[in-house]
Amino acid sequence: MKDLKSLLNVRYPIVQAPMLGVTTPAMVAAVSNAGALGSLPVGGLSPDRTRERIHATKALTDRPFAVNLFAHEPAKEINEAEITTMQDFLAELCLEFNIPFERQNPADFKFYYYEDLIEILLEENIPVVSYTFGRLKPDVIAAFKAKGTILAGTATSVAEAKLLAQDGNDIITVQGIEAGGHRGSFLADEPSPQIGLSALLPQVADVVDVPLLAAGGIYNQHTVKAAFALGASGVQVGSLFITADESAASEAYKQAVLNAKDTSTQLTRAFSGRWARGIQNEFMKRMDAKGISIPYYTIQNQLMSLIRAYAQKNNLKDFIALWAGQAAGNSKRASTEEIIKGLIAML
Template structure:
């Protein structure tokens, strides 16, 4: 099996996880400049915005970095009844908490699927493309392969890892239940595999013949060492970068992460319609208590857009999605370079 560092042209087998709303070009560049791999999240963005972010990152580093795509299919038939009930609930909440409410019209929902971004990535000679929520389609995979682009898929189960290998992935990120943010799961829409990294990683290692990145809960030399012992060729770290100097997270979000403990996070569909792990807050509890149907991703994500933007702008931890993993409380405020350097020192000797 080819060596991960050789495939990715990096010095250290460490990947900074792509975190939409947290990761900035400055973070990606700092990580790549330190000899690891930064990942720029582009999921759901327009091609203009994607190009802009790629160029900003390139201006800050000559090293390779990855871009990350959301490789899912469009939302199923929109259920207008569910949407109406959800909007009514969100309006009540806004009234209660004195937020401005903006009704969303499902007819005008816009979402940029990953297919729109491929030309930009090819034109910009992006060397590494990671993806989550599914499998890149055949034509796109072929186009990337022809250009020598390295493809990283995301699996939350053995079955997903096998599908990704079959579809041409070069590397697989194995996402344990510990990981913060959205579950990469794609073989079932209603449930999400909830396998702990400790059990999942060796079982995936036995099932596929690709280098694996361990993701979820990694924060110190013990977890780094174990990731390799369990079968990983490298590690992907997200939560340790949330409070980084270069992070776009609000201060309320950073504070919540720094004060998190092992049981502070839960899985929720409340914010986007997709399962994701974040620090439990009032909005998640309200949604849970209400028990109404949460429209599928990306519908719920769009219904929530104005509330999320308002909460983010006004630094309100109870209505912003504070994605974080189960070891997130072990993070610290520091530069992305220092966080990366610290992780490098945790690597086991070759």
């Protein structure tokens, strides 16, 4: 098996998890400058925003960093009735909580997919491309391979890991159920995979022959060592960076993370239409209680975008997607440099 550190061209086998909405170029650069691997999330962003963020990161580091994509399929259909019911509910809720609400027309939605960003990543000579929510198309994999790009797909089950290995990924990120943020799951399993990292990692290590990055609930020396003992070659840590000085999380979000307990998070589709782990709040509870059908990912994400942006700006924690993992409460306020150096010291 190839060595993870040489594949990533880093001194330490630690990856700062890409966290769309939280990770900034300054965070990525601080991690890479410390000798680990920063990851810049650009899933769903426009080509212009993507280029801008890559340039902003390059201005702060000459060390390698990863760029992270969302590899999901477009929504198969737009269900107007479902969207109308959802918007009626959101309008009612916003009125109750004094949040401005703007009804959106699905015909105006503009989504960007990973295919829109490949040219930019190739042109910018991005050394490592990680992704979640799916598999890359064969021609995209071939284009990256021709360029020598290292590819890292995300698996939440053994079957997903096998497919990613077959596709030619150099590394597989193994995401346990503990992990904060969206589940990377992409097979239409019913029920969707909910496997803890300590069960998933060794079972994946048994059947694939590429280095594994362990993601989910890693926060101290025990969890770092356990990941290696269970078959990982490196760790990918997300939640610990939400409270970093360089994080884009609002103050209300940071406070919620600092106050979180092991029991504070749950999986929800309420904010985006995809399963994701976040700290429980009023919006999740209301959506659960209402029990209406939630539109598919990207559609629900779009319907919620203005409410989320308003909540983030105004520190309304009950309407922010407080993505965080089961061990997020162990976070501390610190610079990204201090956080990554703390993790390096645990190796």
